[in-house]
Amino acid sequence: MVTVEMLAPDESRVAVQEQIARLAKALGHPARLQIVETLRRRRTCIGCDIVEEIGLAASTTSEHLRILKAAGIITGEIERPRVCYSLNPDALAPLKALIDVISTADPGPAATGRKQG
Amino acid sequence: MVTVEMLAPDESRVAVQEQIARLAKALGHPARLQIVETLRRRRTCIGCDIVEEIGLAASTTSEHLRILKAAGIITGEIERPRVCYSLNPDALAPLKALIDVISTADPGPAATGRKQG
DNA sequence: TTCGTTCTTCGTCGAATGACGAAATACTGG
DNA sequence: CCAGTATTTCGTCATTCGACGAAGAACGAA
Numbered sequence: 001m002v003t004v005e006m007l008a009p010d011e012s013r014v015a016v017q018e019q020i021a022r023l024a025k026a027l028g029h030p031a032r033l034q035i036v037e038t039l040r041r042r043r044t045c046i047g048c049d050i051v052e053e054i055g056l057a058a059s060t061t062s063e064h065l066r067i068l069k070a071a072g073i074i075t076g077e078i079e080r081p082r083v084c085y086s087l088n089p090d091a092l093a094p095l096k097a098l099i100d101v102i103s104t105a106d107p108g109p110a111a112t113g114r115k116q117g
Numbered sequence: 118m119v120t121v122e123m124l125a126p127d128e129s130r131v132a133v134q135e136q137i138a139r140l141a142k143a144l145g146h147p148a149r150l151q152i153v154e155t156l157r158r159r160r161t162c163i164g165c166d167i168v169e170e171i172g173l174a175a176s177t178t179s180e181h182l183r184i185l186k187a188a189g190i191i192t193g194e195i196e197r198p199r200v201c202y203s204l205n206p207d208a209l210a211p212l213k214a215l216i217d218v219i220s221t222a223d224p225g226p227a228a229t230g231r232k233q234g
Numbered sequence: 235t236t237c238g239t240t241c242t243t244c245g246t247c248g249a250a251t252g253a254c255g256a257a258a259t260a261c262t263g264g
Numbered sequence: 265c266c267a268g269t270a271t272t273t274c275g276t277c278a279t280t281c282g283a284c285g286a287a288g289a290a291c292g293a294a
Binding site for chain 1: 281282283284285286290291292
């Protein structure tokens with residue numbers, strides 16, 4: 001299992017952090033989470049159905065899709081005149097790794113060992 | 118195992134999504150990830166050391182800490198004149214649940230089944 | 235070619251974010 | 265009381281975000 005810091009000398013750790021930040025930021029909006037959820041439920045590719053599903057203007061939805069695509073979280077396959085969107089679960093690996101590390105809260109040579117009541 | 122949608126009739130799913138969005142948004146900034154990383158490494162409570170660590174102005178750092186605290190990701194215990202910050206791993210559970218569900222990408226009666234090469 | 239469908243890009247707007255320094259707050263120590 | 269330390273709050277500023285409608289682009293159908 002690869003964690004966040006065992007593959008980073010010093011500079012690339014920053015790069016990894018920035019990548020994780022991009023992923024988290026992309027997920028940090030209800031409309032985009034709704035898109036992700038929709039794509040998860042209906043694994044099938046979807047076009048303008050997403051627009052109806054989330055109830056925002058087409059242009060706004062397109063922007064959210066662009067952000068998710070830029071983060072690598074979804075892929076958009078062109079099928080003129082439609083675009084077929086799918087989830088790309090692998091993209092979330094770095095974020096997942098971070099959260100796993102935090103959640104397991106690997107206790108090691110602790111200093112003050114307390115985390116919360 | 119509890120997933121995101123099996124505990125949500127319809128409205129509370131929105132609430133859960135908003136909560137997840139808050140968490141993701143809070144993590145969606147390199148400086149805040151650096152704070153989280155720092156708190157993970159040095160499990161010990163930290164005060165102004167964080168300011169030095171991330172290299173931003175004290176007021177800016179305080180703001181980032183406030184955001185993380187508001188999201189519940191960290192806790193700040195007052196120890197005048199210092200504040201002792203700690204990670205609160207449990208807070209990330211909803212976000213972790215979502216990412217787990219996506220990552221496992223539970224294949225079922227798929228429609229177009231493809232995700233990527 | 236012209237029309238209809240689907241999506242993206244552009245321009246605009248108000249609101250939120252992220253950064254800073256200065257000042258306020260709240261103790262500890264002289 | 266006065267100075268020092270650690271932190272937050274405030275005011276400011278530039279930038280980004282998120283929303284929209286209008287216009288543009290790309291293809292299939294007639």
